Amino acid sequence: MRTGQTPGRARTTRRTAALAASAAAVLTVPALAAVPATPAAAAPGAPNPDCRTSNAIQQTMRGGVWRMCWHTTSTAGLVLEDISFQPKGEAKPISVLKSAKLAQIHVAYDNAAAEYEDLTEMTLGDYPEPLRGKDCPGGTLKKIPRVDDEADEPRHKMINGLCVTTAERGFAYHGNSGDIGEATDKKDAEQGQDLVIYTVNSAGYYHYINQWNFSDDGTITPKAGATGNLSPSDFDASDGQGWPVGKGGAKDRAVSHHHNIFWRLNFGPDGAPGRVEQYDTKHTGSKDGIPTYRTSRTRVAKEKGGDTSPKAARWWRVVSKKGKNADGHARSWELVHHNPRKYAGRPFTKYDVYFTQYKKNEQYASGNNDFGRGRPAHVGKFLNGEQLKHPIAWVNVGFHHIARDEDQTPMPVHWQGFSVAPRDVTAMSPLTPDRLRKPQYNGEPQFLGEESARR
Template sequence: MHRKRVAAALAVAALTGGAAAATGPAAAAAPKAPTAPAPPADCSAAYTIEQKLSGGTTWRMCWHYESEAGLVLDKVSYQPKGEAKPIRVLTTAKLAQIHVPYDDGQWEWDDLTGQAFGQGLQELTPGECPGGTIKTVKVPDAFEPSQANVKGLCTTTRSRGHAYRMAGEQANKAWAAQGKDLLVYTVNQVGWYEYITEWRFADDGTISANVGATGSLSYDDYDAGDGRGWPIGKGAKDSATSHSHNVFWRLNFGLDGSSANRVEQYDSVVTPVANGGTPKTKTTRTPVAKELAGDAKAMRWWRMVSATGKNKDGHPRSYEIVPGATTKYPGRGFTRHDVYFTEYNKCEQFASNNLRNCGPGAGRSVDKWVNGQTLKHPITWVNVGFHHIARDEDQQPMPVHWQGFQLSPRDVTAMNPLTPPALADQNGNYQ
């Protein structure tokens, strides 16, 4: 068998703080604002993650753990400095499938719903969560009314390099700051693979979702031929079978606390100009009123727009979906598109091999759920693929290969949430 048996287990973790450095011309300290009362808790302390980063941004969220999806984040909110209260971003966010078809057609796996992904939560060592906290959580068994305790979820902070840099008016001076992220992650073992499920919440409001595959190549699959594998080891023997990792995420946005968000698609077209002229580019906005299976292409993007909230400039708050590098897998209907927007249905939880019976003719994969319904409560499904053609460097252990996407704030705040006080008046055409 391609998969080795994994024991049931689980865990969760807390968090710790960190500081980002900033340099630049000296500025008078801004008057200290009165301390606002803490917002009411959305969940008990044991299931709360709250972190104030050094730039003044606070992220808050709840979490729970499921036997198939693993870690689920709930009620995610973002409160940059200058905002009186938290801004809700997501109602729930989780993995929705890791689909692994092998190039020789012998094996095809749904690692979440077909391999009990949540059962394989791994115990983390202290060195894997530097500066952070690892908590013990109860992992529900998919088949028995029992639970296992595993120290398996790390919450910490990480530096990410420059948050911004801008030359100052004085020589050899610059406005500059180092950015910080809140990092929340788990590791789940499925067969020979170990998957790092990582969520990063940046002090500038960006959310990054990534899955890193590591562990081992399956020695049971050193049987490839006919261009469907790569030789591993001495000579031309032991050819590891190539395969794909098609990772799906399910996002239930709740911008400003409302499920009635709007989807918009943007496309830009460049018109060449003859006789040495300068090309022109035009961008058009298309409201996505009905369910959609979308394909990423050059100069196309989507955003989820708040139906109720605006920033201090009066612009509707939104989050832009920024897909990462991907290799689209055409072998199945549900992997043929990069983004799906479907109308909310509690039954629809996994992008393929959905475990729940959603009714006659509903189908068990996300492509079957795009039926032209009007989007009143849109659910976003993001698909990022990776075609893994093994190499000698993949042993042993296998270096992590990452795939994922970002949610980038667009008009959530009126200015950069990390703007220094001395530049706070430079909004719009300030000159």
């Protein structure tokens, strides 16, 4: 929350001046481009020959190798491009996303006292927080630009603001091989690991953790964590729309508000635009008193928005038009998402997921028209029935922040996010132990007997 905070006002003024100078530059020029640098040869295995060595990330994990490029912008902050995963046993990397970034952080107060668009209005990407070694445990800190508020003229200074590290994520799997016919029953259990990439950007009193987890099984998890401090100027007992915080609570009530966070995903499965499919599971009746269900598939051929409500039991995947796994099944990437705190106050928050046809001037879920005349204002207006030849996915996750005593101070992180999971990208999990990578364990198990299983 930021009501009455001077730095937020200053940022808005700078943003207006920058847009007047060049709206296109904000969208297309990485902030790092202003930093003198000599282009270097691409690192071995780098995903793109145009990705400078310093802007390439490559991490070998037990299940495969992640590769990508990165840069920052004054609005979205961290932008990841040319993301690929090379599962164990695959001869070459498999392209997943051409680009991925935050598309808006919309904050609306329950008492209608304020409403913010932290990317497009507050230029969130201009204000990364400096990170210390202990803020990036076991990892590497990389330099990114930050607006220097102390300078007489707006300019950037370089700070240690991007962390690239790895982290344990708990069990990757746990099972008994005897259940699938291995002659000698073995306990198979492994802990999973993530490549973790993040910045911390400030907007008023809030600090947002813009984090991307890339798991060793091929899953991508974008998430945003909100922390910082409750705004000192937003304690108002008179409107009846806050929560008592502090002694007694008769006077101090922190105003409740919504955080509506959007991500923009430009899929490129196997290096080309994919096709979108929607799946719905419905109750069809019963058999012997037990409910029966059926899942149907619908091709999403035109621009569309949709919800992931429990009643609909709906989900989507983006399918490769040319890539298949070793079993002959089309590779795809599934959106694993739900939106339990959806905000109904604005037309662009109507749906949990939007699929739109790619257009260069459609970059932000709201405030998009701030970057040039003739641009549609928000993602709801991007939907006009066009054919999905190059689909862009917009994912909306809401959170209703009703403050509590424990939010003081600094505020514990509350997270919003979703996952992009591999579906039929490989014939078996890239984490499957080598001894189980045999035909009799792929599909219905073949119980071959002790001698056959040992061969």
